[in-house]
Ligand SMILES: *[C@@H]1O[C@H](CO)[C@@H](O)[C@H](O)[C@H]1NC(C)=O
Ligand SMILES: *[C@@H]1O[C@H](CO)[C@@H](O)[C@H](O)[C@H]1NC(C)=O
Ligand SMILES: *[C@@H]1O[C@H](CO)[C@@H](O)[C@H](O)[C@H]1NC(C)=O
């Protein structure tokens with residue numbers, strides 16, 4: 001083959017100097033020269049044949065990868081400067097690839113039945129009818145992966161898993177890791193034991209096969225994970241079905257996933273002359289994300305090669321956090337975050353919520369081993385939890401503000417900005433002192449975040465990114481509400497109910513208006529879907545439905561679909577705030 005100067009720049013592109021001074025290669029998102037790396041991907045994506053870059057990388061192959069690469073190479077050789085024209089690319093893609101979504105066959109869960117007990121717990125007739133419809137939606141979100149994906153994986157970007165899955169919906173055609181936690185909690189309330197057991201088995205299979213659970217069910221997600229909820233999923237399932245045999249056969253895989261986070265995602269924080277081990281999101285993978293290729297390429301267009309690769313790795317770390325994207329990951333200034341998406345530096349942040357989830361995981365692994373009678377393992381995980389509790393208290397707890405805050409490794413300072421995840425230790429019961437519970441509840445009461453009647457915003461900073469103001473996301477509502485409910489303070493428990501009422505009213509209003517459930521909502525509209533970020537707001541929607549069912553299960557006797565009054569501790573000044581806020585938000 002003739003020498004192609006692009007290969008040289010490609011080689012250079014994959015080299016960069018890491019912090020330890022050793023020149024080393026950042027691997028691409030996966031090894032596929034069609035879906036993850038190389039000239040074919042680059043030319044097709046930069047030609048923008050489709051509205052969403054995810055479209056192309058979700059297509060299947062009509063011929064073997066070798067044949068397709070050969071066909072493409074011929075086109076390159078015939079083209080001036082090796083740049084294939086848009087029309088030729090369209091024709092090539094049309095002839096060599098199949099449309100997205102063909103890896104699935106229709107699947108209706110066999111364990112679905114019409115009348116789960118949760119429905120009878122809901123007093124308001126309108127909300128009960130709505131819950132009945134949400135319960136029925138699981139049947140639309142179920143997917144079974146075709147045998148061909150198992151037998152011929154090289155023809156697909158879909159990752160094979162043995163059991164059917166419930167997907168989020170919209171552009172998210174495959175399973176997602178942390179979404180599945182709230183999906184599973186909803187499915188359990190719908191009494192779909194087999195579906196849940198199958199989904200958990202899929203995740204265990206992924207741990208065994210790949211050593212981690214990928215962000216979602218595509219090979220371009222293989223080298224990054226998402227917030228680690230597997231052990232919590234097992235806990236949700238065990239709490240309802242107490243399936244000890246299932247736990248016994250799989251606990252080593254729960255432990256293996258935990259070890260991935262401890263080996264590949266931990267960091268030592270030195271503070272006050274002591275070292276603490278905590279965890280962070282840290283994906284050391286280069287190149288643009290295949291599913292958002294041109295966004296990443298354009299964002300980095302003016303940077304040096306080393307800086308581009310570094311930014312792309314940081315964007316993947318942000319994707320691993322589940323918060324893609326957010327000012328929470330922008331470089332830290334003296335009082336919060338500064339900059340724009342280009343200033344994303346996720347790996348410098350030690351996040352409260354990730355460590356709260358792992359704290360909970362350590363607690364659950366200890367109690368699972370207790371159920372299985374393995375004393376030495378119980379001791380091992382109780383010790384791990386003790387050192388986590390110490391680290392969470394020493395590194396995150398901010399006595400002045402009376403709350404846990406993300407810690408920045410570069411500035412050696414806490415990020416004082418509001419995020420719902422600042423309250424995650426309440427929900428994870430990762431607490432060393434009852435006084436922290438009281439202070440954290442006070443922190444929330446005083447926070448501007450409570451002045452919105454349509455949900456708790458993701459932050460108070462309007463960056464244009466989707467994990468920022470004015471969007472409110474279902475999992476974050478759940479974490480705050482359940483944290484308050486667990487607090488044993490009656491005023492906090494009442495606040496939990498009021499926040500649940502706000503969220504139900506918002507979701508229900510949007511459902512009445514659009515006949516749809518959305519992945520996120522806007523705190524500034526009564527029943528308005530969220531916006532911002534890289535793609536249009538998506539409908540479906542797995543975790544939204546799961547959280548609504550959970551809230552209806554907890555508060556079904558009190559919740560109302562038509563409640564017109566939004567809760568706000570600052571109710572007296574609410575009209576004034578509503579006038580001032582849009583301008584105060586940057
Ligand atoms: C190829 O083009 C035909 C005709 O325009 C269209 O119907 C078909 O969906 C296209 N196939 C793909 C994979 O885009
Ligand atoms: C995790 O770390 C191990 C050992 O350092 C390494 O071999 C492996 O590739 C890493 N896995 C990922 C997904 O980064
Ligand atoms: C903390 O860790 C650093 C390197 O990771 C080490 O040099 C230092 O001695 C440790 N300090 C303590 C108090 O253990």
Ligand SMILES: *[C@@H]1O[C@H](CO)[C@@H](O)[C@H](O)[C@H]1NC(C)=O
Pocket residue numbers: 298299300301302
């Ligand atoms: C790169 O520089 C050009 C010229 O100054 C500018 O127009 C463009 O917005 C820059 N791109 C980014 C992503 O900053």
Ligand SMILES: *[C@@H]1O[C@H](CO)[C@@H](O)[C@H](O)[C@H]1NC(C)=O
Pocket residue numbers: 373374375376377
């Ligand atoms: C506990 O688990 C460890 C590690 O899997 C194993 O070596 C040990 O034999 C187990 N002990 C009991 C009592 O089951």
Ligand SMILES: *[C@@H]1O[C@H](CO)[C@@H](O)[C@H](O)[C@H]1NC(C)=O
Pocket residue numbers: 429437486487488
């Ligand atoms: C709340 O009370 C229950 C029962 O009294 C107790 O088990 C639990 O630990 C308490 N939770 C907190 C956060 O104090």
